[in-house]
Amino acid sequence: MSEFGFRVLKNDRASRARLGRIRTARGAIDTPYLVPVATCASVRALSSEDLLALGAQCALANTYHLALRPGAELIRKFGGLAGFMGFPRPFFTDSGGFQAFSLGAGKAHGVNKLGTIFPGRAEAAGKSPVLAEVTEEGVRFRSVYDGSEHFLDAAGSMRLQSDLGADMIMAFDECTSPLADYEYTKRALERTHRWAEVSLRDHDPRQALYGIVQGGWFRDLREASADFVSSRPFDGIAIGGSLGKSKDDMHEILDWVVPRLDRRPRHLLGIGGIDDLFLCVEKGIDTFDCVTPTRQARRGILYLSPASGGAPANNFRFQLRGARFKTDELPIDPACACSTCRTYSRAYLRHLFLAHELTFFRLATIHNVHFVLDLMARIRRAIREDSLAALRREWLGT
Template sequence: MTPFTVGTRLPGAQGRTGVLSTPHGDIRTPAFIAVGTKATVKAVLPESMSDLGAQAVLANAYHLYLQPGPDIVENGGGLGSFMNWPGPTFTDSGGFQVLSLGAGFKKVLAMDVKGLQSDDVIAAGKTRLATVDDDGVTFKSHLDGSKHRFTPEISMQIQHQLGADVIFAFDECTTLMNTREYQERSVDRTQAWAVRCIDEHRRLTASRAGKPYQALFGVIQGAQYEDLRRQAVRDLLPLGFDGFGIGGALEKENLGTIVRWCCEEMPEAMPRHLLGISEPDDVFTAIENGADTFDCVSPSRVARNGAIYSPDGRYNLVTARYRRDFSPLAEGCDCYTCANYTRAYLHHLFKAKEMVSCTLATIHNERFIVKLVDDVRRSIEDGSFAEFRAEFLSRYYAAKRLGPQNEGPGRSSTNDGHLRY
């Protein structure tokens, strides 16, 4: 079992600091886990991620299964060695990608719920690429249309080959468009799959003697239903997971409430990972309500489109106003990009479609979120969390409160869709 030590508790809330120990080093929590989906944070060297303070990275079993194949990663020494990352690593089970890509929703599952709910949800204009049954999921690759099958056992086998320090049980990820009845069946199915994941994980662990232990986290589903979320935790607890991931589609305004429901049902010494958030208000909300670690592709993805995080909100660097702006991307930022380059230069790189634009912007955005979470952790330790949250969010969202005309193109105070990416 991967040890987790609770540090400073946030008075009157589920939030806390702590240390998650792994075979490749300790993670001081709360911590943002940078997403390197295909064994790389897009456009950035692993060395740069280490320099900017990232403590761990997360890759995805679905994508690495399709390309290059888990056997190649295993032969390369496991995920960390393969990508030249010396620190802790996580892998998602692939369940979200199988089901979201299979239903045509890509990265977004929290679509409009005002319409007719259904047991069989598919994106408009798309054909179904994944079919779920009680044994697993049959799906077509989004790369070449080839047919594949994931079961709990196969997901465990893939993740053991990938060799990450923290791995996740295979779960069924639903949408907010699914009916209550389907959500109930899905929670039951995820629980049954969890039993099979535990059994296969133990078998593989015993058969791979000498390999570092991989912590297995169960995944809590139940959409926005309190009874389903709480019951999901209660059903998973006796199985012996090393920690839990909180997943599933939910509306942004219910994020904190749902995280709190789940964390209230867990033992204090159980590490809690929230799958897929990074917007600043969500960061504060998730941490306050008990999330120890969380991940999201958003900092790197929006960076590649020229959207830049700053203390005064997110802005679009590609707009003409930055053509002659020779200030750093964010005043006071200590990242490599801000220390050496200007907005005008990155504006030029984006307009000229130079690849290094994505690298420099991503370094800045990843550092911004990593530092924000580091600062949140320090504020919990020194008792200034509430003051720090109020000051930071008031400044970050000030322009949005003044109205759309005060927001630069590309600025947003909301997630880019569903919680998992």
């Protein structure tokens, strides 16, 4: 049986925020927490030693990418992700569904992985996508790596996630496009709920299984999905899918869903802007995952705290490329205690960036990851000390 457990240590008085602790066989995760994303068994540019030095409590890896390369079977032989990566902390894996739909369909239409072609839209337009075909059984898709054809269903996703050996896994679901209409979203939701039952039946009992609330931006579907997932014996509950067309929509969706959930841990898939962290914690989310901090770092976009000029207007970040940093002796963020800020100037880091020196990726990523993990630690402290609203005002001004 899974050694998984979750305890709410304190509920915030002024919001739905809660301080909690997830317990796993590989250690505990203090929540709320932004889970660093190790898409291909690596938090890009960082070693597992870097992650440990940053105090990362856990990581989230992508089933789709790892199943295609190097293969889940291989990772199993190394004792799962923790052994393969040399990172002896708890892992989450996603179900692989999201990438199978979005990357498969994107490839089919010749757009990149951030493209806007989704199965729901193709179906709505009366066309079936060529390379990511959703059926009642699962999804047939082409690998983004070599174009080979694959089929993934709920039972297969559970097998792959068992081989990857994460502590917390996700039920297989269909993530619909924000462009999908009500009828398509409803049918997709019914499929997702059937696949949830298969996931419950077939998952490795040593792993904690999160059910996923879908339903797009339709209130009755979101509420029905929240009620369904809550009624089943999942270990945790994830909120997935298109969260509407704007941040306001996302907050509204959380207002529909979260009050219907019980004390099980709640994960919000794929969200992690600085303002989102505050707002979603206050809506009652315990864990998030997001590639934004690491992706931005590699592009020279670095986080800045309010003490150093970070604000909602600049999204708490700046682009280091700017000529005004050419001779800047300050660290990235003078208020930051990360190893990069303790050692290097903006001028030096800007030089590395413009010279395409590989070290830049690591040093910048260390700062951005430290920044968000430190912010989550402050948020937890604020909940403990009944000062979350004050911390939010300090950062967001509202």
